[in-house]
Amino acid sequence: MNASFWELDAMQDAGCIVIGGGLIGLLTALEWRDTHPHERIIVLERGFLPAGASSRNAGFACFGSLTELLADIEIAGAAATAALVAQRWHGLARLRERVGDAAMGFENLGGYELLTESHLPALAHLDEVNRLLQPLFGSDVFRLDAAGLVSRRFGPQIQALVANRFESQIHSGKLMRALALQAGAASIEVRTGATVESIDELGDRVELRVRAADAMEIEPLRLNARCVAVCTNALTAALMPSTAIAPARGQILVTEPIADLAWAGCHHVDEGFYYFRNVGNRILLGGARNLDFVGERSTKLQTTDLIQTALQTMLEQVILPGRSVRIDYRWAGLMGFTTDKQPIVCEVSPRVALGFGCNGMGVALGADIAARTAALLP
Numbered sequence: 001m002n003a004s005f006w007e008l009d010a011m012q013d014a015g016c017i018v019i020g021g022g023l024i025g026l027l028t029a030l031e032w033r034d035t036h037p038h039e040r041i042i043v044l045e046r047g048f049l050p051a052g053a054s055s056r057n058a059g060f061a062c063f064g065s066l067t068e069l070l071a072d073i074e075i076a077g078a079a080a081t082a083a084l085v086a087q088r089w090h091g092l093a094r095l096r097e098r099v100g101d102a103a104m105g106f107e108n109l110g111g112y113e114l115l116t117e118s119h120l121p122a123l124a125h126l127d128e129v130n131r132l133l134q135p136l137f138g139s140d141v142f143r144l145d146a147a148g149l150v151s152r153r154f155g156p157q158i159q160a161l162v163a164n165r166f167e168s169q170i171h172s173g174k175l176m177r178a179l180a181l182q183a184g185a186a187s188i189e190v191r192t193g194a195t196v197e198s199i200d201e202l203g204d205r206v207e208l209r210v211r212a213a214d215a216m217e218i219e220p221l222r223l224n225a226r227c228v229a230v231c232t233n234a235l236t237a238a239l240m241p242s243t244a245i246a247p248a249r250g251q252i253l254v255t256e257p258i259a260d261l262a263w264a265g266c267h268h269v270d271e272g273f274y275y276f277r278n279v280g281n282r283i284l285l286g287g288a289r290n291l292d293f294v295g296e297r298s299t300k301l302q303t304t305d306l307i308q309t310a311l312q313t314m315l316e317q318v319i320l321p322g323r324s325v326r327i328d329y330r331w332a333g334l335m336g337f338t339t340d341k342q343p344i345v346c347e348v349s350p351r352v353a354l355g356f357g358c359n360g361m362g363v364a365l366g367a368d369i370a371a372r373t374a375a376l377l378p
Contacts, residue, residue, distance in 0.1 A: 020231035021045025022054035027370030056333030091368035104175035111167025252286035
């Protein structure tokens, strides 16, 4: 079956095509719209919903726990770590300005890190990290919270609690809905079920071969644009194999409502490999990919018994010791990790730019990556 003249003609000659309809893709389209008010913009997304982490994440508006930042300092140095925290913090501010707190369910309920005995040495560096971040935040970021530890009634494995009043949380579904509405209001066309098979530069334009999910027997459509942004994060290597990014699956569960839930806010355990928060009076818990790094380097949106069992053990032995609660939801999302934890924003050519590599911090970094990506496009 062949596509009709109408189908082909109506999809031609965009000013900009953005590949990837997740957080970074929609934000990149909106950023480019700000400086190109009359150009045609098309966003191509391969799934009915974004295929990565944008609406499948944990909704943390964070920039790194104490032990996460200490690990980053050891690898990249203090200056690079401080610069990355600044990028995350400014990205959050840009996202809040773009979307508005109410529209994305933004709540500043604070962040907390649970320390077991093996992580207590991190406390010796608390003042050092606070001094590093003080120029950005204007006050200490981290403090020991003995009262919070007592009131949360965690398991005996947890021997200290570090609080961070700057950390917040969002409703990821509301965020993506708000961005979709903004895109519609800005006359940005979002096409779902569209898999991009190739990108070719042809002089003063870029040609994409796009296959529609509901018309696999039709020859791929050929779409043309003056410029293209690739914003597919964890899935970028499938389109551009030479890019230095690896997928990392994040698995999550959400409990039934808990009437006597005694705390709120974002929580981190084991250098951020486990993370949990309240969603109303439910607990959302995710992580544990450090138990199977190889297996979780996957693009399949499936949960596994190994990771889900580990999450449930964390829930029943550490977060709610001695209690058993029903699990109402389980799912997986995809993150994109670079070797140095730095986002990749670059110009492949004068007409093609890449923006991805959130390293599990898409909510914080997405708006900044999008602005930088859009700025590279003509």
